[in-house]
Amino acid sequence: MSYPDRNNPYNFDAFIDWRKGFDYYGDDEFLQRVLKRFAGKEFNSVDAEARKFSKKVSFKWRDLSDAISVPEKRPYMMHYDGHRHRIDRIVRPEETRILEREIFSEGIFSAATNPWLRLLKMYLIYQNGEACVSCPLVCTEGLIAILERFADRPETKMILKHCREGIDGDFGIGAQYLSEIQGGSDVPANLIEAVRDGDSWKLYGNKFFCSAAHADYAVVTAKPSGSEEVGLFIIPSWLPGDRESEKRNGYTIDRIKWKMGTSELPTAEITLDGAVAYQAGPLERGxxxxxxxxxxxxxxxxxxxxxxxxxxxxxxxxxxxxxxxxxxxxxxxxxxxxxxxxxxxxxxxxxxxxxxxxxxxxxxxxxxxxxxxxxxxxxxxxxxxxxxxxxxxxxxxxxxxxxxxxxxxxxxxxxxxxxxxxxxxxxxxxxxxxxxxxxxxxxxxxxxxxxxxxxxxxxxxxxxxxxxxxxxxxxxxxxxxxxxxxxxxxxxxxxxxxxxxxxxxxxxxxxxxxxxxxxxxxxxxxxxxx
Ligand SMILES: Cc1cc2nc3c(=O)[nH]c(=O)nc-3n(C[C@H](O)[C@H](O)[C@H](O)COP(=O)(O)OP(=O)(O)OC[C@H]3O[C@@H](n4cnc5c(N)ncnc54)[C@H](O)[C@@H]3O)c2cc1C
Incomplete structure (x- = not known):
């Protein structure tokens, strides 16, 4: 029972204060036990690094992830600059760029990073949801894994270095474009055409679900002309020297999808019209x-x-x-x-x-x-x-x-x-x-x-x-x-x-x-x- 009180004193402060101060790793005794059990002898070194890392992810990055999640901060397209150059710039809020820079600068996929630390860092980052970093992170990991096996020319070796170790402190970001309008699950039904051009390829056609469309590179599936086999290719978003003028590598970004979830992440529909591509692995194993x-x-x-x-x-x-x-x-x-x-x-x-x-x-x-x-x-x-x-x-x-x-x-x-x-x-x-x-x-x-x-x-x-x-x-x-x-x-x-x-x-x-x-x-x- 309670009597009326026109100055209702109710507030959520105690709960909010606890939530604000919670350290995702340092305050989670269960997670520490999980790490100890499965990382075994690596535990001590990973634990020490995780405690430092957790301070960033639990507070500053958490707040940045929340800040970019409102509708007015969604990424949008700027197709042309003021001088009628087609640029297809994806405009993202400054908070996203800070978050992305700080997270990718961790060198999570560097050969020097302990795999258990990598896992733990990703787990902590994922507690903040997509935030335009979770998908690009794993796409980058996939791109690196492909290039570790198949980088066989200066361009792809450079992409590998950029994504894995960074170049002058800048880390490359990967994406993966497989799905087409007629089917995402059915990759063998892809219709994108790959045309041989000297020792590289040019790609033509549409991809309908391209997340992390702001990325530097993408793994793309396509069929060589006259073939039913799906091959695997890497395309840079800009060819060397074109990034500054925002001239994309032979493709346009037609639109960004309006999605229910992962809405901070640009998922685009694109048209490839002669994008320069490098083959990754045997064509018949794509x-x-x-x-x-x-x-x-x-x-x-x-x-x-x-x-x-x-x-x-x-x-x-x-x-x-x-x-x-x-x-x-x-x-x-x-x-x-x-x-x-x-x-x-x-x-x-x-x-x-x-x-x-x-x-x-x-x-x-x-x-x-x-x-x-x-x-x-x-x-x-x-x-x-x-x-x-x-x-x-x-x-x-x-x-x-x-x-x-x-x-x-x-x-x-x-x-x-x-x-x-x-x-x-x-x-x-x-x-x-x-x-x-x-x-x-x-x-x-x-x-x-x-x-x-x-x-x-x-x-x-x-x-x-x-x-x-x-x-x-x-x-x-x-x-x-x-x-x-x-x-x-x-x-x-x-x-x-x-x-x-x-x-x-x-x-x-x-x-x-x-x-x-x-x-x-x-x-x-x-x-x-x-
Ligand atoms: C937000 C978002 C972002 C995305 N980003 C990317 C991206 O970056 N790159 C990319 O390549 N793709 C991306 N996708 C596409 C995603 O991978 C596809 O949506 C997914 O592969 C399914 O393809 P589909 O939508 O064409 O569905 P369909 O393949 O048409 O499937 C429709 C239904 O049929 C079922 N089905 C299909 N085949 C079978 C089968 N053999 N047996 C039983 N059931 C079957 C499916 O389970 C599903 O329930 C994204 C999707 C979303 C939602």
């Missing part, structure tokens, strides 16, 4: 390399960024449940709400633990990533490579899916304030999470792909043995039951036949894959809690 190498990094990042935004959501929802009262009771003391908060926390923790465990598996992969299902390696290595490949897809679909659920639940803890974009960052993270679910392979596509992969591999890797390998530590009933369930699902020949039975198998396969990855995450979480 799809295998872009999927097996570039998209693998992107998919790992989707998992990691889902974990990061869930972590932030869980933290803020839990604290708010301790701060806010209703009907004379702290809301966290309503069992209904307590269950919801615990659930968000559990999802955030298992996704984080799973993401770090999988990164450890990925790092220990002898010979690094390779495109396609390899057949010329020892049985053990081939199986390990297969485990990592499938776990990355499983993580991508599961973490992205769980993330939108966890974010929505966290927003509901805040009641009506949960959807207010100037009350917290959660609505923005929720909008970004919806995008994460779609790009880098939508759920249905990856589920279909995995079903096909497991069938193709079953001659040298029976499903039961795959389950025993990836769920090592889960115990007998789980591995046995999941192994036989998987065998049964894979005995269905194809997920592409249109009949009632296949539709049922698709439903079961979807549910099975989700549960399978949760089991992997649970093992990871147990390892942290031990």
């Amino acid at each position: 799809v295998a390399n872009v999927v097996g190498i570039v998209l693998t990094y992107s998919r790992l990042t989707v998992g990691l960024s889902a974990a990061a935004s869930m972590t932030r959501a869980a933290r803020e929802a839990e604290k708010y449940s301790e701060f806010r009262s209703a009907f004379g009771l702290q809301i966290g003391r309503f069992p209904m709400l307590k269950a919801q908060v615990d659930d968000i926390q559990m999802r955030a923790r298992r996704t984080t633990a799973g993401g770090f465990k999988l990164y450890g598996d990925f790092l220990s992969l002898e010979g690094g990533l390779k495109g396609g299902l390899q057949t010329d390696e020892s049985k053990d290595l081939k199986r390990k490579r297969f485990d990592v490949r499938e776990l990355i897809m499983l993580q991508k679909i599961t973490a992205a899916w769980d993330c939108t659920d966890a974010l929505r639940d966290a927003m509901s803890v805040f009641g009506g304030h949960g959807v207010m974009e100037d009350f917290s960052s959660l609505p923005r993270l929720f909008r970004d999470a919806a995008i994460n679910e779609l790009w880098e392979g939508p759920r249905n596509v990856l589920l279909t792909q995995m079903h096909r992969d497991f069938q193709r591999a079953s001659a040298w890797y029976p499903p039961g043995e795959f389950i025993s390998s990836v769920l090592r530590g889960a115990g007998d009933p789980i591995t046995r039951d999941m192994g036989s369930e998987m065998e049964d699902l894979l005995s269905h020949k194809s997920l592409l036949t249109m009949d009632e039975k296949t539709i049922l198998v698709c439903r079961r396969w979807d549910d099975f894959c989700h549960r399978l990855y949760h089991e992997y995450q649970n093992i990871a979480l147990n390892e942290v809690d031990r």
Whole structure:
């Protein structure tokens, strides 16, 4: 009960002050334990660096990320300068440029950066949402991975150096343009034409989803004239000497899309009209390399960024449940709400633990990533490579899916304030999470792909043995039951036949894959809690 008070003293200051002062790494004891468990002997050095780094990401970069998220700061196009030169300048707020410069100057992808520190830095950065840096970061990582294998001429070696180590303190930024208007998942249906021009190529046609369109370089898929094979190419956004005059390399940016999420990031539609391109790897391996190498990094990042935004959501929802009262009771003391908060926390923790465990598996992969299902390696290595490949897809679909659920639940803890974009960052993270679910392979596509992969591999890797390998530590009933369930699902020949039975198998396969990855995450979480 309360009496009227026209000078209502209510405020949110205690909650806001706590949130303002929270250090993403220094104050997160669980994250420190995760790092300790999975980084092993690297822990001490990474921990020391992470503490310094976290001061930037938790305060200044957090505020810059919030500042650029309002509609009036969205990037926009300036197609011509005042002298009728076509420039296609993407105008972005000064805060974005500062954020980008400071983050890229960290040299996250430098050969000298410890991989665990790289992972941790990215995880902390992702707690601030897209902010026009998360996508460009991972696109740059993918571009570097491709060039580390295939840079074979001065231009591509220079691009590699610019992106990985920086040139005079300036770090190159990468993008990846695969999707066309007729299809994003179906890369083999690409229509962009590549025409040989001496020892390089020229590209012609349209790309319909080009995120990080402000980048310096892009990995582009295209078909050489008269060929059905999709090759992989690198295009610089400006040829040497043209950057200052903003003369783009044989392409125009037609428009920037107006998106629900990742709205600080320019996603453009472009027309290539003779863009100079450098071949990256064998032409007939374009799809295998872009999927097996570039998209693998992107998919790992989707998992990691889902974990990061869930972590932030869980933290803020839990604290708010301790701060806010209703009907004379702290809301966290309503069992209904307590269950919801615990659930968000559990999802955030298992996704984080799973993401770090999988990164450890990925790092220990002898010979690094390779495109396609390899057949010329020892049985053990081939199986390990297969485990990592499938776990990355499983993580991508599961973490992205769980993330939108966890974010929505966290927003509901805040009641009506949960959807207010100037009350917290959660609505923005929720909008970004919806995008994460779609790009880098939508759920249905990856589920279909995995079903096909497991069938193709079953001659040298029976499903039961795959389950025993990836769920090592889960115990007998789980591995046995999941192994036989998987065998049964894979005995269905194809997920592409249109009949009632296949539709049922698709439903079961979807549910099975989700549960399978949760089991992997649970093992990871147990390892942290031990
Ligand atoms: C904000 C944003 C930014 C993006 N940025 C980029 C970028 O920078 N570069 C880039 O290349 N792309 C980018 N994309 C495109 C993205 O990768 C594609 O949207 C995605 O690959 C899906 O392609 P699509 O939209 O053509 O959908 P479609 O391929 O038409 O798919 C439609 C539906 O059909 C399902 N489907 C398709 N094939 C199968 C199958 N074999 N089995 C079962 N189901 C199937 C899909 O799961 C989906 O549900 C971006 C997308 C978004 C939303």
